[in-house]
Amino acid sequence: MSVDLESSDSLSARLGFPESAVEVGFSHPGVRHVTTAAGGSASFLVHLDDDRITDLEVDIGFGHRGFEFTCEQGEWLAALPHVSRLGLATGVMAETAYCLAVEALAGLPLPDRAIWGRMLVNELARITDHAARIGALLNAIGLGDGALVAHRMETLGMRALGAATGGAPLDGYVVPGGVRCGLEGVLVEDWPERRAVLEGELAILDRIAVKNPTVVRRLRDVAPLSADDAIGWGVTGPALRAAGAPLDLRRDRPYLAYGALDFDVPVGEHGDGLDRLLVVVEEIRQSLGMVDQCHKLLTSLGPGELRAAASETLHLAVGEGVASVEASTGELGFLLASDGEGPPRRVRCRAPSFYNAQALPAMLVGDRLDDLLPTVALLHIVGPECDR
């Protein structure tokens, strides 16, 4: 067979191969690893010319638990365990959004300890979840030692979360009208120690992974997305901020007491994989600072009221309650419709992974097959969030 080496066509075209399509997932080992909480419940049909992605079809819905349907069957409180299971460490963020929406309908005021306790666990969860996505990323690009450090950090974060909530993950810490326990357990005394260890791990990660030339080369200019496109596709969270849009609900539409916290919102320039990684790493640093502030305030408040007295029996208004929180993957919100009495009329979850997954073709067409899993890992597409 004669091959025209001067041609600008791809090697496949020159060798006479047609374009090919490869199915990745839904239980591909790589996918299983990058969609950790999902156990691999997304599938990708990748159309290729050589290893260049010409088209990408994202298929979701393999977990199909009927999450919203199930929440609409029982009482308002009965939905909470399902809400927690939208993610692992991020379960508390989903609980926070759901409870804020219920509280809006019930007109429940929150005690100070509950407000600051919720912010503390939300930021701990962000640290843990960000560490998890860095670990998944480093696994996907074959940097095993970096991944080990990141997963160690994830474990430490999860333990700190457990110390604050009484047992992470899936702890049911956030409840309508307050939180289930105070910090008098363990975290009050040993947070400074835990923080120092987390900081040490982050410094190692920074040195061996984030500043690693291999990682930089694998991520620079990969899967880029402009700020306008990101907004158009509904992308939120670190991926949107990496594209240069400084949108963070904690600062823009402050819920709980985020308006009283001192923190920066890191923003990228190019919207590529590298910017996403840098934003995520900086967000871990900012969250460590925010946990410090919450811990300090909670320590000074001491033990006391954790839950509004009126929250034992919920009396919900007729109408809709909405709330959104800035979860680690983006905007996580609930729209609840209430008929006053009885089970919810509607429980709708605005899940960041659902919208972020939708934008994957816009990011990845033109990149290489090898860029698919690192991109999915860094966006942290969580299967249960994509399902309904």
Next chain:
Amino acid sequence: MSRVEPNSIRARHRDLEVEVAEPARPDDELRIAVPGPHAKALLTRLVSEEETAARRLVDLTVIDRGPGREDGRFEVVYRLHSSTHQAAFRIHAILSAADPSIESATALWPGAAWPEREAFDLFGIHFKGHPDLRRLLLEPGFDGAPLRRDAERAEGRDG
């Protein structure tokens, strides 16, 4: 932080028969009800006019008010956010049980594609002009719209 006044919305979009609820707190999401056929025009204005500049579609979903409600059975709900004004809007487009269809918002936001497919999949709402309206979560041969209030439910499960 600037806000968008409910009265200005009422005045500007009176021709679209909007009903704006008075927000309980000033920075609450502004609830705007609109007849289904006018929804696309309202969304287009809210996005493009500087007074609202609601450029981000936060979420799109459906509320089923129940089989007893012929006229206003389905509400297609659009949640919008404006970074310029730090304001949030929630548009309830009212559809009748007899004609559960509405114009697609994919021309305004490409990201409306999946939530509209999901609403088609689970509620059986038809989005006119959607480039690729097919099931998103359920298998292609599935019969029915499982999140509708009168959907048939399997024996022995909570009804």
